[in-house]
Amino acid sequence: MQNKDWQNRCAHALATIDRKAFILSHGQRRVAGRGIPPRKTVEQILQACRIGPESRVLHLGSGSGYLTAVLAVLAKEVIAVERLQPLAEFSRTALAAQGLHNVTVRCGDAAAGAADLAPFDLIVVSTPKIKTREPLWDQLVLRGEFLCVDIGEASRQLLVKYINRGNKRIARSEHGYIEFVPAGDEIYVELGFVSPDMLTEARARAGRNRTLVVDEIARLQNIDAQKLYRALADQYGLPLLSANEVMAQIDPTLHGNLSRAYLSHEHIIPIHADKTSVTVACRDPNAPMDEVQQLFPGLKINRVLVTPVDYRRIWGALERGEKGLQSADEKTNAKAADLLSSEAPHSDARLVNLYEALLLDAVADRASDIHLERYGANVRVRLRVDGELRDLDHYYITPAEYAGLINVVKLRSELNIAERRLPQGGRSQARVGNTRYDLRVQVQPSLHGEHVVIRLLPQNSSLISIKKLGMQDHIASAYRRLLRNPAGLVLVVGPTGSGKTTTLNAGLQLLAEDTTRKVITVEDPIEYSIDNIQQTRVRPDIGFSFADAMRSFVRQDPDVILVGEIRDHETAQEAIRASQTGHVVLSTLHCNDAVDAVQRLFDLNVHPNSLASELLAVIAQRLAKRICEHCKVEDEPDPEILKEVFPKALPKGFRCFRGKGCAQCNGTGTKGRVGVIEYLQFNGELRNAVSRHTPVGELRALALDSGLYTMRDSALDHVIQGNIPLSELPRILPQERMAPEKRGQWKA
Numbered sequence: 130m131q132n133k134d135w136q137n138r139c140a141h142a143l144a145t146i147d148r149k150a151f152i153l154s155h156g157q158r159r160v161a162g163r164g165i166p167p168r169k170t171v172e173q174i175l176q177a178c179r180i181g182p183e184s185r186v187l188h189l190g191s192g193s194g195y196l197t198a199v200l201a202v203l204a205k206e207v208i209a210v211e212r213l214q215p216l217a218e219f220s221r222t223a224l225a226a227q228g229l230h231n232v233t234v235r236c237g238d239a240a241a242g243a244a245d246l247a248p249f250d251l252i253v254v255s256t257p258k259i260k261t262r263e264p265l266w267d268q269l270v271l272r273g274e275f276l277c278v279d280i281g282e283a284s285r286q287l288l289v290k291y292i293n294r295g296n297k298r299i300a301r302s303e304h305g306y307i308e309f310v311p312a313g314d315e316i317y318v319e320l321g322f323v324s325p326d327m328l329t330e331a332r333a334r335a336g337r338n339r340t341l342v343v344d345e346i347a348r349l350q351n352i353d354a355q356k357l358y359r360a361l362a363d364q365y366g367l368p369l370l371s372a373n374e375v376m377a378q379i380d381p382t383l384h385g386n387l388s389r390a391y392l393s394h395e396h397i398i399p400i401h402a403d404k405t406s407v408t409v410a411c412r413d414p415n416a417p418m419d420e421v422q423q424l425f426p427g428l429k430i431n432r433v434l435v436t437p438v439d440y441r442r443i444w445g446a447l448e449r450g451e452k453g454l455q456s457a458d459e460k461t462n463a464k465a466a467d468l469l470s471s472e473a474p475h476s477d478a479r480l481v482n483l484y485e486a487l488l489l490d491a492v493a494d495r496a497s498d499i500h501l502e503r504y505g506a507n508v509r510v511r512l513r514v515d516g517e518l519r520d521l522d523h524y525y526i527t528p529a530e531y532a533g534l535i536n537v538v539k540l541r542s543e544l545n546i547a548e549r550r551l552p553q554g555g556r557s558q559a560r561v562g563n564t565r566y567d568l569r570v571q572v573q574p575s576l577h578g579e580h581v582v583i584r585l586l587p588q589n590s591s592l593i594s595i596k597k598l599g600m601q602d603h604i605a606s607a608y609r610r611l612l613r614n615p616a617g618l619v620l621v622v623g624p625t626g627s628g629k630t631t632t633l634n635a636g637l638q639l640l641a642e643d644t645t646r647k648v649i650t651v652e653d654p655i656e657y658s659i660d661n662i663q664q665t666r667v668r669p670d671i672g673f674s675f676a677d678a679m680r681s682f683v684r685q686d687p688d689v690i691l692v693g694e695i696r697d698h699e700t701a702q703e704a705i706r707a708s709q710t711g712h713v714v715l716s717t718l719h720c721n722d723a724v725d726a727v728q729r730l731f732d733l734n735v736h737p738n739s740l741a742s743e744l745l746a747v748i749a750q751r752l753a754k755r756i757c758e759h760c761k762v763e764d765e766p767d768p769e770i771l772k773e774v775f776p777k778a779l780p781k782g783f784r785c786f787r788g789k790g791c792a793q794c795n796g797t798g799t800k801g802r803v804g805v806i807e808y809l810q811f812n813g814e815l816r817n818a819v820s821r822h823t824p825v826g827e828l829r830a831l832a833l834d835s836g837l838y839t840m841r842d843s844a845l846d847h848v849i850q851g852n853i854p855l856s857e858l859p860r861i862l863p864q865e866r867m868a869p870e871k872r873g874q875w876k877a
Contacts, residue, residue, distance in 0.1 A: 139175045142202035143168065151195035151223050152318070165195035166255065170307055177290050177304040178251055178274050180204050187249040187268065189239035190256025194220030200253065201229045208232075208246055210239045212256075242268050249273060257366030262291070269293040280429055281306060282422055316364065317346055322357060341396065341413060344437055347525040355436060355479075362434045365414040372439035372482065375400060375410050381447055383407075391420055398435075398443055406431050412440045438524065442486045444493070480533045483526070484541070488568075490521060491585055492561050497626055501538075501581040503531050515754050515802050516626065528578070535572070535579050542570040550574055556654075564588070567654045586656050595635045599755075599803035601846055604838065607810060608748065611713075612636050612689075617745035618708045620695075622718045622726045628752050628804055629717040630656055633691060636715065637662055646688035651678035653693050667693070679703035683710060692716040701733045708743040721863075722840065723747040723809035724829040727819055741811075741820035749807040751840065751861040753853040757794035761786050766855050773867040774845070774858060785848050785855040803852050805861055807840040833870055841866055 151165050166174075174196070180186065180203040191197045191209035193216055201207045201224070209232060211217040217236040224232050235243065240259050242252070247268035254277035259265075266275060273293045281287035288307040292300040317323050323331065323346050331345040347357055362369035375398075383399035392398060396412035399421065406429040409421055418430050435443065487510065491499050496512035503509070508526040511518045526534065539546045542555030553572045558565060565588040573580045595605050611619050621629045634657045640648050641661040653667045653675075663685075667675055675692055676699040682690050683706075694717050695701045708714045720729040726747045730740055764787035771779060788798025809832055811819070818831050829837075841862055847853045858867065 135179060138203060139172065142175075142199045143171065145202050146195065146198045146227060148195055150226060151193045151198065151220070165193055167308065171196055171199055173288060173305065173307055174253065174276060175199070175203075177288060178253075178276055180251060184250040185248075187243055187246075187252045189242065189252065189254045189259060189265075191220060191234065192216055192255060194223050194234070196253070196255060197232060197234075198224055198227055198229055200251075201232045204231070204251075206231050206233075208243045208249070209234045210237055210243060211235070212237065212239060244268055252276070254278070257286075266291065266293060266299060271295050278307065279303075280431075285418075316361075317343070322346055322360070323350060341437070343413070344522065344525065358434060358436050361414055365432075365434070367414060367432050367434045369434045369436075370410065370439075372435070372442045375433070375435060375439070375443050378408075379443070379447070393444075396440060397421070398440070398447065400433070402428065405429060408433060410435045410440070410443065412437055438483055438486045442482065442489055480530065480537050483524070483530070483534060484537045487521075487524070488559055488566075488583075488585075489561070491583075492564075492566070494519075497585060499581075499583040499585070501531070501534070501583075503528065503575075503578040503580070505577055513626075515799060516752055517754070531578065535581060538570060538581055538583070539572065542568070544570070544572060549579060558588075567656070586654060588654070588656060588658070593631055593635050595639060598632060598635055599847075599852070600806055601838075601843060604748075604806050604808050604843075607746070607808065608636065609639065611746055612640055614713055614745060616708055616711045616713060616743075618704060618714045618716070618743045619745050619748075620716055620718050620726050621748045621750065622720050622723065622729075623750045624719065624721070626752070627750050628802070629750065630693070632748065632750065632804065633715050633717065634659065637691060640689055647686060648689040648691070649682050649685055649687040650691035651675055651682070651693060652691070663687075675700040676703050679707055683707055683712070687712060689713045689715065694718070695730075695733070698734045701730060701735050705735060705739045705743055709739070721749070723749040723807045723837065724825055724832055725749075727828060728825045731822065737820050737822045741816040744811055744816075744819070746808070746810040749809075749840065751805045752802040753805050753844065753847065753857040753861050754799035755801045755803045755852055756786055756854055757788040757791060757798055757800040759793040759800075760788045760791035760798065761851060762789050764854065770855055770858060773864070774841075774855075776868050783849070786851040787854045787856070799854070803847060805840055805847065805853075806838070806843045808838040810836070829870075839866070839870060841869070 148165070148168060180200065182205060184204040186200050186204045186207045188197045188200055188207055188209045191211045194209065197207055197209045197220065209220065211220065211234065214236050217234050221234045224234070239254075239256055240261065242265045244267075248270040249268055250270055250273050252265060252269060252273070252275045254265075254275075257278060259277070262275070262277065269275060271293060275291040275293070277289055277291075278286045279289045285306045286308065288304040290302050290304060292302075294300055317331075318325055318328055327346070327349055328342075331342050331349055334345040334349075335342045343357065343361070358369055361367075378401055380399075380401040383402060395416045397416050397418075398410045400408040400410055402408070402425060407421065407425045408431045409418065410433050412435060414432065414434055418432075421430060487499055490496075491512055494512055494514050496514045498513040500509075500511040500513070500518065502511070506528055508528065508531045510521040510524050510526070512521060513519075536546045539553070539555070541557045543557070544553045544555040552574065555570045557568045557570065559568060560566070567586040567588055569584040569586065571582045573582075595608060598605070600608065611617075621632050623629050637648060637650065637659055640646060641659055644661070647663070648661075649663045649665070651665045651667060655664050655666050658664070665678055667673055667678060675694070675696065679690070679692060679700065680703060690707055690712050692700065692704055692714065695704060704714045704716055718726050718729055720726050726749070727740065727744070731737070764785050766783070766785050788794060788800075790796040790798045794800040812835055815828075815831060815835055818828055823831070833839075844853070844858055844862060848855050848858070
């Protein structure tokens with residue numbers, strides 16, 4: 130009967146108090162320190178204790194006052210202690226509005242309790258920051274109750290009751306797992322950062338962009354991530370650590386003992402473990418720890434909170450088994466400094482950290498370029514991965530921070546930070562572990578501010594052999610034969626980022642194995658370091674160009690010369706002369722296909738007869754996204770694409786494939802790229818046509834009759850072999866090249 134009476138009293142108290150009256154409104158977010166416990170949690174607390182009409186209660190860490198109000202309905206007197214002055218003032222007002230005048234709200238250190246007003250029949254602790262409890266037990270009456278939270282399995286909160294038995298004897302009992310903090314995303318409403326409608330929008334965006342709700346809230350509300358995470362850390366009673374502080378104590382071996390997919394999905398990183406506990410860094414304070422607990426049975430799990438930027442920096446450093454991203458001084462070749470250290474100027478530390486995090490993200494995702502763009506109040510960060518631009522949604526950058534970030538990029542690239550009206554180009558270097566990156570930076574003024582593109586060029590990446598380039602066998606065989614020629618010009622052409630340099634360096638690797646020939650290169654920059662190859666870098670700043678290098682190279686007695694790029698008439702002329710004097714010359718050119726390369730050289734004023742006599746072959750290429758081998762399945766071909774590729778009839782038995790998406794490819798279905806090659810080898814008939822300066826249309830028709838292996842042929846071979854999806858064809862082939870080409874199609 131007594132138990133039923135207590136339940137009725139509790140139900141009455143909960144019904145009497147308006148919970149919404151204690152939720153901080155959106156405009157009061159500046160005073161938010163802790164939210165209020167959910168109603169279910171309050172019911173669980175009340176079931177674990179007994180409060181009589183004459184009871185005196187001490188509530189420590191009272192927050193905005195909701196639980197205090199419920200206790201005040203049940204007890205004779207309640208003393209509430211809250212550390213934050215704004216919250217204490219808010220709770221006084223809210224309690225008075227509920228007609229509760231038996232409550233005294235103090236602003237002070239809850240860990241000290243209220244010894245001057247002791248003893249109490251019940252002490253309820255809502256703040257996780259109180260670790261020392263023995264002095265508080267002295268403020269209890271005999272058989273008085275003390276309710277608080279301990280950390281249980283998998284870092285979950287456990288409601289615990291202590292009873293004062295007298296003579297320093299304390300009885301302990303457990304009353305189930307509990308959530309003092311509102312479950313899920315509702316905490317952001319109760320912290321005053323968003324309204325319920327904005328929370329709904331943030332959830333929708335997070336679902337679309339595959340990000341955390343907290344990141345979308347920061348973006349929607351223009352909230353500094355540090356401020357938001359400090360509020361979360363205070364709410365959950367967790368330390369907020371920087372990347373520097375985490376990396377200083379991290380044990381990299383722990384990172385390797387857990388599933389990478391699990392860690393990435395839950396946004397957690399184990400830091401270190403000892404005999405009693407394991408410490409885990411997390412972006413989401415609600416991240417589940419069940420798998421961590423299974424790996425460390427019996428150990429207490431301690432959480433620490435990190436911001437999204439710091440999380441990505443730590444994750445990127447661990448993925449490469451290094452202490453982080455390091456700068457490299459190209460001019461002095463001095464030892465690189467650790468950019469995770471705290472030696473950077475304090476005023477720019479956050480922006481420097483942000484810039485380094487972007488670089489680490491780009492390296493981790495195998496990106497070739499970073500795009501920084503501003504559109505009004507919105508800042509967009511994108512990476513080009515496998516030829517496709519992808520948004521980085523976990524960064525929130527305000528317009529003011531964006532301006533500072535641009536200055537950091539300019540300073541690193543030795544550009545003029547005061548110049549915002551003209552385009553600027555510069556370069557710097559960075560080192561991640563043992564890999565050096567040459568960073569080419571281009572700053573472009575625009576309507577809403579400067580846009581920046583940073584190209585990442587690995588300086589000492591592992592070389593790719595001709596066999597691994599993805600060329601069809603007959604093209605690879607022809608390429609090897611070209612390299613054995615005594616003299617002549619070989620061009621690899623295509624747009625920026627199409628893998629031209631990789632193809633040339635695969636050939637150089639083969640030449641390096643031939644000790645009877647001397648090979649010299651001039652590059653900008655030197656992307657691959659190759660043994661037994663004499664490599665030189667152009668220095669336009671001191672007047673040393675490609676053409677200057679070519680003129681000096683012929684006196685070095687080489688057999689093979691590689692010119693990084695033919696950009697102008699002078700370089701083209703020197704390449705032809707070097708070929709005429711008995712050297713194999715390899716170079717790249719920016720144009721669309723193999724036949725266009727001839728017209729491009731005509732545009733550079735190369736004499737038709739010279740070009741006809743020296744040009745051996747042209748390799749034109751694009752890069753197509755490769756199907757992920759881990760999730761490749763047969764695909765139903767798109768009828769619109771099939772109609773373009775096979776306008777007459779679909780070949781019998783035609784099959785194509787796609788990737789359905791898996792953890793290995795981050796759900797994209799593709800991983801890496803493969804070359805789609807067009808190959809044109811010049812014969813006597815083609816040479817005569819070039820010497821006559823034949824129009825490009827007629828030249829292509831003649832090339833088709835002379836055995837031109839087109840990009841369409843190469844792409845379809847890759848589709849049939851299951852290397853690339855059929856959907857890649859419209860992306861890499863112009864519309865007029867999708868169908869089979871005929872000689873008459875290109876006649877003038």
